[in-house]
Each structure stands twice: as C-alpha cells, then as structure tokens.
Amino acid sequence: MSKKYLVTGGAGYVGSVVAAHLLQAGHEVTVLDDLSTGHREGVPAGAHFLEGRIQDAAKWLDPSYDAVLHFAAFSQVGESVADPEKYWRNNVGGTMDLLAAMRDAQIRTLVFSSTAATYGEPRSTPLTESAETAPTSPYGASKLAVDHMISGEAAAHGLAAVSLRYFNVAGAYGSCGERHDPESHLIPLVLQVAQGRREAISVYGADYPTPDGTCVRDYIHVADLAEAHLLALDAARAGEHLICNLGNGNGFSVREVIETVRKVTGHPIPEIAAPRRAGDPAVLVASARTAVDRLGWRPSRTDLAGIVADAWQFAQHLERTKES
Numbered sequence: 001m002s003k004k005y006l007v008t009g010g011a012g013y014v015g016s017v018v019a020a021h022l023l024q025a026g027h028e029v030t031v032l033d034d035l036s037t038g039h040r041e042g043v044p045a046g047a048h049f050l051e052g053r054i055q056d057a058a059k060w061l062d063p064s065y066d067a068v069l070h071f072a073a074f075s076q077v078g079e080s081v082a083d084p085e086k087y088w089r090n091n092v093g094g095t096m097d098l099l100a101a102m103r104d105a106q107i108r109t110l111v112f113s114s115t116a117a118t119y120g121e122p123r124s125t126p127l128t129e130s131a132e133t134a135p136t137s138p139y140g141a142s143k144l145a146v147d148h149m150i151s152g153e154a155a156a157h158g159l160a161a162v163s164l165r166y167f168n169v170a171g172a173y174g175s176c177g178e179r180h181d182p183e184s185h186l187i188p189l190v191l192q193v194a195q196g197r198r199e200a201i202s203v204y205g206a207d208y209p210t211p212d213g214t215c216v217r218d219y220i221h222v223a224d225l226a227e228a229h230l231l232a233l234d235a236a237r238a239g240e241h242l243i244c245n246l247g248n249g250n251g252f253s254v255r256e257v258i259e260t261v262r263k264v265t266g267h268p269i270p271e272i273a274a275p276r277r278a279g280d281p282a283v284l285v286a287s288a289r290t291a292v293d294r295l296g297w298r299p300s301r302t303d304l305a306g307i308v309a310d311a312w313q314f315a316q317h318l319e320r321t322k323e324s
Helices: 013-024 054-059 077-082 084-105 138-157 186-194 222-235 254-265 289-295 304-323
Strands: 004-008 028-033 048-051 067-070 109-115 160-166 168-170 201-204 216-221 241-246 251-253 271-274
Touching (some): 013 222, 077 084, 109 222, 138 241, 216 304, 222 241
C-alpha cells in the first residue's frame, strides 16, 4: 500500500538514495532540505521538494504523512570540534523542533539516521548496540543526544521509532553518490587521486595491530543501507525506540581499500606515510545481528570491489557533469 513520507535531508548522500528507494517502492515522497550541504540535483525525480530547515517543519507537516525519515544533520567531526554550538543548535535543537511538529501533526513513526560515532573508541569489536556510548566529538555527542531524546519521546508519547547507526557508508546508487565538501571519507579521497584531483593519499599510521598495520573499517553499500530504512518503517512499534547497527560485518584495511581502487580504476595511487591520528581505533567493525533479527535485513553488496566500482562510476559522472 502506498504511503506518504517526509525525508529530511533528502538532498544529501544517504537521504537521496533512501528517497529514491521509497519512490521505487511506490510511495509518495517529500524531501525537506535547506541545501546547506545537500544538492538540489540529488533529489530524485518524482519527489516533491521543499527548501527549508527542519526547525520550520511545522509549516509543512500535517496528518497526511505516515512517517518521517530524518537525515538532516551536520556531520563533519572536525568542524564539530571547532564549532560545537553549530551542531547542538542544528542536530539537537532542530530535531527537538521536528519532534514537536510531528506531535502536533499526529505523525507517530520516525526512522532516524544515527551513527557509529555515538560509541566513540570501542573497547572490543564487533560492536553491538549494548556497547558503551562515549562519543569523542560534539558530532557524535549530538547524535547520541538525539537518540536519548527519541527514547523519551517513545516512552512519553508513544512514538514508534528506529535509530540506525551507520558505520562507513560507501558506493553510489545511480545518480546519487558521495560528494562532501570538504571530503573526509577514505574511498572518495582515494578516487580523487585516481582522477588527478590530489597527488597522493595519506595513510595515517601503519603500525596498528592489524594484518597489514593499517586501520580496519566496516564499509556498507549505500543501497544496502537504504533498504534497511524501508524495513525499519515496517518494524517500528508504538512506544518503542529500536536501535540497530548497520554494517556488513567485515572489515577492510586502509591498504586494502587503496589496492582495490588501483585495480578498479587502473590508476596508480601514490601513498604518503603520516602519523597516527588521535582517536583512531585499530579495528571498527559492526555487529548487525539486531538489524538481521528485528528488521529482516541482510546486506547483499558486501564486495569491496563492487562498492568501489559504483563510487568510481559516480565520481566520473560528477566530473563529466562539471566539465559540460
């Protein structure tokens, strides 16, 4: 049965892919985005678009919406350290306003884009949802604060809510892909080297207790991530706040990623040795058992070469678009 959804931040990387999946499933989709970090052309064809802030969601929300999928947030860790008030004001204050607008409009289902940054530096891996939450940045702290806020909303007002804590999202889906400014994620950074947009990739530390000495991370394809959101809508239960980690359960090292990019693109990728970065754990891999058990979710695009190939295709498309 077709339903009507509001997707906040739906002009961004993950939000746009989720919006596209909702449309393909036959639903009516409205995207709300202020375009401060999103891109108008990222909004999938067929979605209604509202340019605006989540703080003003009450202008547009009404009881005709079945649920809200909430992606709108600032997400740069370094920026959050330098400008924490920006993150508290938008990520936390904005979500508080959004929840109030949902209450007033009698919209009682929410899927929230959370993050593995809520955990901070893990004591053990794979990480489960019961792991200690000790974020090391205002960004991670702001997302954890929202999770606490949602738990209170579910208990007090019967909200049906699911928070999905992502690990390293990668890949692309059609014309929707990763293009942050500034870029901080490994795969697009290495692809920039392949494109000649940067001279080399920095490898921060090569003496970690891992097979090749570099950090190991869990990469999840953005399309697998999107499918989890649709399943979360079905799994949401009134009065419950369900939290699920999303990852593929396998780790790939920095050097494995670089070598895979070399193979996929056919380009040499020069490396520069750099010191370890403070707060970088050796291994960060998710346990997605809760998502498997509660959502019925299983990632199917777990091959690193496939993830990189999709991201490379999008990066080339973006470059051609800029040149034309």
